[in-house]
Amino acid sequence: MMAILKANEKRMEKAAALFSGWNETLITSCLQGVMGSVYVEGDAVAAYLGDLAFYAGTPSETLLRFKPNPESKFIIMVPGNEQWEPLLEKIYGERAKKVTRYAIRKDTVFDQRHLEALKSQLPEGYTMELLDRDVYDYCRDKDWCRDWVSQFDSFEDFRQRGLGMVVKKDGIPVSGASSYSVYRGGIEIQIDTREDFRRLGLASAAAAGLILECLDRGLYPSWDAANLWSVALAEKLGYTFSHEYTAYEVNW
Numbered sequence: 001m002m003a004i005l006k007a008n009e010k011r012m013e014k015a016a017a018l019f020s021g022w023n024e025t026l027i028t029s030c031l032q033g034v035m036g037s038v039y040v041e042g043d044a045v046a047a048y049l050g051d052l053a054f055y056a057g058t059p060s061e062t063l064l065r066f067k068p069n070p071e072s073k074f075i076i077m078v079p080g081n082e083q084w085e086p087l088l089e090k091i092y093g094e095r096a097k098k099v100t101r102y103a104i105r106k107d108t109v110f111d112q113r114h115l116e117a118l119k120s121q122l123p124e125g126y127t128m129e130l131l132d133r134d135v136y137d138y139c140r141d142k143d144w145c146r147d148w149v150s151q152f153d154s155f156e157d158f159r160q161r162g163l164g165m166v167v168k169k170d171g172i173p174v175s176g177a178s179s180y181s182v183y184r185g186g187i188e189i190q191i192d193t194r195e196d197f198r199r200l201g202l203a204s205a206a207a208a209g210l211i212l213e214c215l216d217r218g219l220y221p222s223w224d225a226a227n228l229w230s231v232a233l234a235e236k237l238g239y240t241f242s243h244e245y246t247a248y249e250v251n252w
Helices: 009-018 025-032 061-065 084-095 112-120 133-140 155-161 202-216 228-237
Strands: 037-041 044-049 052-057 074-079 096-104 126-130 164-169 172-183 186-193 220-222 241-251
Touching: 009 025, 009 037, 009 044, 025 037, 025 044, 025 052, 025 172, 025 186, 037 061, 044 061, 061 084, 074 084, 084 096, 084 241, 096 228, 112 202, 112 228, 126 202, 133 155, 133 172, 164 202, 172 202, 186 202, 202 220, 202 228, 228 241
Parallel strands: 052 074, 186 220
Antiparallel strands: 037 044, 044 052, 074 241, 096 241, 126 164, 164 172, 172 186
């Protein structure tokens, strides 16, 4: 059995070659050393960021069993080719749920007037503002919106690298769009709305506001969809669907 090695500069070149052609910003974040981590074993590579792991190269049981964070209980594993799937299913069995996710194109040219119109459709009684320290602290204790800030070590880290737009009702966050992760030149958007405030257009208004803020700052707002609702929202904002891909929701 070969050893799992965290990628140094030389190994990162090999990892980048194995991930070549995979247009996924979480992988980009890892390869850039901005967020996440990359590990290699022989001709296999894995990139880990938050609750997601991406695998490429020759299928490796060692990498599929490897947990960068021993305390992690859940991971979404994304195989880079079908050869990884039977091995993954053999290892995790019923603990692995096969799902379909939806890739969104990364070359969107946004209609800013359309986004301004969506942003302005915020219902009466709601306000929108940039994610600040108070909201950061609030999110750390709330399951429904924790992923707005979960990949940042502190508010100062978020303030320097992250970006979020929050919708409030009576001063309390109820919906928003934020940077799940960042890479040089852009962010990966995370959308969440509290369950009792859904279907009010809050998510589309917040997302439009965040995209406009990204454009003002020269950042690309990348989008990946976990479900068809997310695809529909992305298309409403001006994105274009690319393709389906397979992932596994795994209880470690």
